[in-house]
Amino acid sequence: MSASLPIIIKLEGVEKTLGEQPVLKGINLDIPKGHITTIIGPSGEGKSVMLKLIIGLMRPDRGKVIVDGTDLARINDRELNDIRKKFAMLFQSAALFDSMNVFDNVAFPLREKRMVAEQEISRWVPEMLGRVGLGNMGHKFPAELSGGMKKRAGLARALVTGPEIILFDEPTTGLDPLMAHAIHDLILAMHKTFRFTGIMVSHEIPEIFPISDWVAMLKNGKIIAMSPSGEFRRTSDPIVREFISVNNGIHPTSG
Amino acid sequence: MMLTQRIGKRVLSLIEEMGAMFVFLMRTFGWLFRPPVRIVQIIKQVHFVGFKSSFVVILTALFTGMVLALQGYYSLRKFGSEGLLGSAVALSMIRELGPVLASLMVTARAGSAMTAEIGIMRITEQIDALETMAINSLQYLITPKVVASLLSVPLLVALFDVVGIWGGYLVGVKLLGVSGGAYWSSIESAVEWKDVYGGILKSISFGLIISWVACYKGYFTRMSAEGLGKATTESVVLASVLILVWDYFLTSVLL
Numbered sequence: 001m002s003a004s005l006p007i008i009i010k011l012e013g014v015e016k017t018l019g020e021q022p023v024l025k026g027i028n029l030d031i032p033k034g035h036i037t038t039i040i041g042p043s044g045e046g047k048s049v050m051l052k053l054i055i056g057l058m059r060p061d062r063g064k065v066i067v068d069g070t071d072l073a074r075i076n077d078r079e080l081n082d083i084r085k086k087f088a089m090l091f092q093s094a095a096l097f098d099s100m101n102v103f104d105n106v107a108f109p110l111r112e113k114r115m116v117a118e119q120e121i122s123r124w125v126p127e128m129l130g131r132v133g134l135g136n137m138g139h140k141f142p143a144e145l146s147g148g149m150k151k152r153a154g155l156a157r158a159l160v161t162g163p164e165i166i167l168f169d170e171p172t173t174g175l176d177p178l179m180a181h182a183i184h185d186l187i188l189a190m191h192k193t194f195r196f197t198g199i200m201v202s203h204e205i206p207e208i209f210p211i212s213d214w215v216a217m218l219k220n221g222k223i224i225a226m227s228p229s230g231e232f233r234r235t236s237d238p239i240v241r242e243f244i245s246v247n248n249g250i251h252p253t254s255g
Numbered sequence: 256m257m258l259t260q261r262i263g264k265r266v267l268s269l270i271e272e273m274g275a276m277f278v279f280l281m282r283t284f285g286w287l288f289r290p291p292v293r294i295v296q297i298i299k300q301v302h303f304v305g306f307k308s309s310f311v312v313i314l315t316a317l318f319t320g321m322v323l324a325l326q327g328y329y330s331l332r333k334f335g336s337e338g339l340l341g342s343a344v345a346l347s348m349i350r351e352l353g354p355v356l357a358s359l360m361v362t363a364r365a366g367s368a369m370t371a372e373i374g375i376m377r378i379t380e381q382i383d384a385l386e387t388m389a390i391n392s393l394q395y396l397i398t399p400k401v402v403a404s405l406l407s408v409p410l411l412v413a414l415f416d417v418v419g420i421w422g423g424y425l426v427g428v429k430l431l432g433v434s435g436g437a438y439w440s441s442i443e444s445a446v447e448w449k450d451v452y453g454g455i456l457k458s459i460s461f462g463l464i465i466s467w468v469a470c471y472k473g474y475f476t477r478m479s480a481e482g483l484g485k486a487t488t489e490s491v492v493l494a495s496v497l498i499l500v501w502d503y504f505l506t507s508v509l510l
Binding site for chain 1 (some may be wrong): 379383
């Protein structure tokens with residue numbers, strides 16, 4: 001990667017074993033600030049584990065996770081909580097709180113952390129819901145929402161605190177192609193507005209190429225390729241080509 | 256060799272789980288006294304554990320008292336001392352049956368629901384979502400439940416005692432013809448402060464056992480629907496067994 005890009009997150013030789021199975025076997029990865037970086041790779045390769053390491057939900061067995069110059073392994077819980085204030089995460093299942101309606105879900109991080117006045121909340125939350133296309137859904141409960149609407153609500157909850165970094169764990173899994181496309185468009189539009197650093201884990205090929213600035217591929221516990229999205233698509237690396245082609249619905253030898 | 260290995264493995268995992276449970280309890284205690292105090296959450300939980308269990312507690316208490324009076328009457332009649340029926344019912348209620356049976360009912364009703372609720376939050380990544388928002392999940396989710404149990408279970412036990420003694424009165428006095436005056440006065444002369452105090456001590460410790468086991472099992476639910484079912488079953492069984500075992504030890508110390 002070119003040296004001029006400011007790096008916000010750095011993984012150095014990260015290894016992680018779950019149970020008795022080594023998942024990550026020495027990850028080296030630089031995440032450029034203010035861009036969307038997408039990590040692709042076969043299922044069960046530990047892509048989600050990587051996100052959990054980056055936000056400190058898990059700790060690496062070996063190696064370093066450095067966020068904005070701070071090594072996550074060297075800090076206590078309170079300092080970790082300070083770091084987490086830079087983050088938001090959109091979970092695979094959206095992870096909305098069942099016991100609250102959509103409005104309260106989106107207001108939750110504001111009420112808990114920012115100590116924003118209720119007046120402000122009653123202005124901000126509907127505005128954010130409007131941006132993600134859920135303008136009149138504030139009173140609904142998560143159980144009443146479709147998969148796509150849950151993702152939208154999850155995205156609103158992630159954006160509402162104005163985080164520097166947003167992690168997307170397979171944001172379109174379980175959605176039909178049209179809805180997946182709409183969510184990708186929404187992520188791109190929100191990125192243009194809020195300029196956060198996005199780290200996305202996905203296997204939606206080729207849809208992720210137009211919305212990603214950088215693409216990295218995880219295979220056999222290592223990052224085997226990373227380049228700007230346009231270059232990545234035209235890569236000559238046979239393993240990457242095969243993965244892209246298969247997921248594209250094109251036979252690998254025909255390209 | 257195989258057998259000894261298997262036994263060794265079981266023993267080790269048992270010790271490991273005991274250690275994990277103890278660490279969980281200590282960490283929960285650590286968060287118990289840190290601000291913010293979540294009054295609304297605590298009230299909600301008292302409503303759930305206490306108020307919503309009161310019907311089943313009243314029902315079981317009534318029938319327990321009634322059957323005690325029935326059994327007691329025929330035993331005491333052999334010695335011509337039916338007049339002591341009141342004290343027999345009241346002492347068994349206050350010392351043993353009230354705390355133990357009320358706690359077992361709360362375990363079955365509220366403990367299992369607590370495990371399921373926390374377990375679902377674990378499986379659907381809601382607990383992770385809390386952590387990524389820099390909110391400690393033990394403090395937000397677990398401590399209100401522990402506090403609510405510590406408050407509710409002694410009150411439910413008191414309710415159980417009163418209703419049970421009244422159920423004994425119904426059968427003993429109204430049905431079998433023991434003198435009402437003798438029933439109440441034998442209670443008054445036989446029950447000492449020591450008995451009541453022991454019952455309260457038991458009920459407080461049972462309240463802790465119920466919430467501790469239920470929260471622990473829910474918090475560490477394995478990521479599947481099967482895991483959730485298993486966690487709920489284990490929670491009820493373990494809490495019930497611990498209540499009876501702890502009851503024996505506490506009784507032997509108190510007597």
